[in-house]
Amino acid sequence: MSLLPSTQTLPLPRELPQRQRLADELHARPFETLASPGRVLSVATLRAGVAQDAQCLAHLAELDPAAPDAMGTTHVRLQWRGLRIKWERHTEFFSLSIFCERGEHGRGGTFDTGWLDVLPSGWLARLPGEMVSATLVALQPCAGEPPHVREVAPLFGGEPVVGNRIADGAATVMTDLRTVEGVTRFLVFDHRLNRRRAGRTVQRLVEIDTYRMMALLSLPLAARRMGELGAEESQLASLMERFRGAAEGDEALLAELVSLAARVEQALADHGARFSATRAYSGIVDRRMAELREVLLPGLQPLSEFLDRRFRPAVDSCAATAARQAELSGRIARAAQLLQTRSEVERERQNQALLASLDRRQGMQLRLQETVEGLSVIAMSYYGVGLAGYALKPLAKAAGINEVWLVGALVPVVVGVVMWNLRRLRRHLASAH
Known part of the structure; x- marks a missing residue:
């Protein structure tokens, strides 16, 4: 086998524009x-x-x-x-x-x-x-x-x-x-x-x-956020206690909850990247320590043990702050959902009461309408009998029929015609709707 360097050029397909940069990334530093x-x-x-x-x-x-x-x-x-x-x-x-x-x-x-x-x-x-x-x-x-x-x-x-x-x-x-x-x-x-x-x-x-x-750049931030998180958690607990007691309207509670959620989400947006960087940097420290391949030296505290006792708690504190912050955001979201659910249930109850009131009012209107229709039948029948009497009295006189008997005979006929027309009109309106 020859170990001489090759002088041939291999024809290859057109390469990805970033291919060489990606290939050189392993040798960048x-x-x-x-x-x-x-x-x-x-x-x-x-x-x-x-x-x-x-x-x-x-x-x-x-x-x-x-x-x-x-x-x-x-x-x-x-x-x-x-x-x-x-x-x-x-x-x-x-x-x-x-x-x-x-x-x-x-x-x-x-x-x-x-x-x-x-x-x-x-x-x-x-x-x-x-x-x-x-x-x-x-x-x-x-x-x-x-x-x-x-x-x-x-x-x-x-x-x-x-x-x-x-x-x-x-x-x-x-x-x-x-x-x-x-x-x-x-x-x-x-x-x-x-x-x-x-x-x-x-x-x-x-x-x-x-x-x-x-990695430790977020430690002062974690210490400050721990105090703020305690106050925010206390505020959330107070809001939930008032929610359970239902001593005030849901609108006021919801407004305070939205304000609290806005503060927590703002903190997540401001500090989330810093806490994520701490997690990434601490992982690099762990990998570099593993790459040193330590062998214990008698009488000397190992470097990895010292870092575990001093550096790791600080990183864990930052991680705990980030987790506590995310957990608080989730609790606020659940509280807001619970409050919104109760508000929706209350609105549904009010809507049901309103519909029941409308039903009662509609029934009263129906009974009133029926009463009015009865009075309308009487009024229209009265005028109808009067008009028919004016038209038939000359004929009755010529025929030798008593006018009183004629008017009495017209009453049931006119009432029947009026009632029949009203019912026909009601059926027509019902079929139209």
Whole structure:
């Protein structure tokens, strides 16, 4: 089998316009390699909007005018006087990582930052956006066992140190996860890491620190919302108590319930994305911790255990706030539906009473109509007999018939004709409707 590179071009169908971009997504943010002794400083700043992307690219152009400046650029790599700089644009933040290996810039104390002095004065402080995390990782060669925690603790100011073996025992990490002068520090002892593995390990530590800070952005919001949710739940309970007592009209209760629902839905719209981001970021922290592949180091509290005891409760508090907020919205919706149902039942009862009243009124009108019809028969018969008498009296006189008997004989005939006509008219109207 030949291992020579192919020089042939394979004819393929017309590809999807976004196919190449989708295929390159797996390689969009490759790990940087690193050798010990080495130093990495990573700074994450919040991204306020698309307009800030151009500011970041312009800031990078101060070091390298050839740096990409196209809108939509997600990562930039450049060199500056022995330092390697990598910038990345994420959904909510920017990250800038500066790598230093050996040489003049690698000298000094473990967490000294003199190697950054080669950057232009104030360049780092002028990064666009508000800083959310700054992580300093020191990678030190260590052929044998790592120093005891008592020897390492002074580097962290005597604070309690946590850590463990990572990368299947190929390295040891120690940290206090405290922010000193704005920076969280990690010390990594390199037992048998190659350059690529060291770069991946350092990147995972940086991402654990960055994403835990991004996840905790909703913690102050959760604390504030907890108090507001307590007041809103109390208001809902009061509304339901008044609803059960039916001491006032449903219209007033419904108006207050709609106002409460509007406040809760507004809070959901304002804070739902933040709580969802916390859930996503905490998931990334968990995955990065799993990728470290920890091996317990006797006498040292594991990093994962420390995060579980301190970081996880904060994330759970944010999740509980989000769940409580969604549950309250559902309870309000059910209360509104219940109130609306009772209002509809009350309206149906009123409609039934109104229909019964209409039925009674219609019956009275029918009886009155029948009475009026009886009077109408009498009146029309009276006038009919009178008119017929005027017409027949001359004939009766000529025939020698008594006029009184003639009028008496006309009465039943006229009454019958009038009643027959009224009934025929009533049947005609009934059939028309």
